[in-house]
Amino acid sequence: MQRLARAYALLMQGCGFVAAAVLGAVVLLVGFDVLSRNIGLKPLVWINEVTEYALPLATLAAAPWLMWRNQHVRLDLLGAALAPRAQRTVDRLSAALALVVSLVIVWYGLLALLDSRAAGSLVLKALVFPEWWLYVPVPIAFGLLAVECARRVIRPQGLAAGAPAAAPPGKAG
Numbered sequence: 820m821q822r823l824a825r826a827y828a829l830l831m832q833g834c835g836f837v838a839a840a841v842l843g844a845v846v847l848l849v850g851f852d853v854l855s856r857n858i859g860l861k862p863l864v865w866i867n868e869v870t871e872y873a874l875p876l877a878t879l880a881a882a883p884w885l886m887w888r889n890q891h892v893r894l895d896l897l898g899a900a901l902a903p904r905a906q907r908t909v910d911r912l913s914a915a916l917a918l919v920v921s922l923v924i925v926w927y928g929l930l931a932l933l934d935s936r937a938a939g940s941l942v943l944k945a946l947v948f949p950e951w952w953l954y955v956p957v958p959i960a961f962g963l964l965a966v967e968c969a970r971r972v973i974r975p976q977g978l979a980a981g982a983p984a985a986a987p988p989g990k991a992g
Contacts, residue, residue, distance in 0.1 A: 928957035
C-alpha cells in the first residue's frame with residue numbers, strides 16, 4: 820500500500836511538473852517571439868499556435884495536482900459555518916459529485932477523441948497534425964481527477980473548520 824501511495828504521489832507531482840514545464844515553455848516562446856519581432860527577425864509562425872494549444876494542456880495537467888495538494892478552488896464560506904463533521908460530509912458529497920462529473924467528461928472526451936480519429940480529421944494551420952491529438956489530455960486529466968475524487972470519497976481529507984490544509988498523501992504535515 821505504501822508503494823502505491825508513493826507511485827500515486829509521483830504521478831501527481833509529475834502532473835505539476837508537466838504543467839510548470841509547459842507554462843515555462845510558453846513564457847520562453849512568447850518572449851522569443853516578442854524579442855524577435857522587435858529586433859526585426861522574421862517571426863516563427865507556429866509559436867502562436869503552439870502556445871494556444873499549450874495553455875489548456877497546462878491547465879489540464881495542473882488540475883489533478885492542485886486537487887491532490889488541496890490547493891484547488893473551493894468555496895470555504897459554507898465550510899466555515901459548519902461543524903467539522905458536517906464539513907467532512909459536505910466534502911465527501913462534493914467529491915462524489917465531482918467524481919461523477921469527471922467520469923462523464925472522461926467518457927465524452929474519449930468519444931470525441933475516437934470520433935476525430937475515425938474521421939481522420941486534421942488541424943490545418945501553421946502546423947498540420949491529427950486533430951485527435953488535441954483531445955488526448957482531456958480523458959487523461961479528468962481520469963486522474965476522477966481517481967482523486969474517488970480517493971476523497973473513500974478517505975475524505977477535507978478541511979475541518981479552522982484547521983490548516985491537509986498535507987498531500989505521504990507528506991508529514
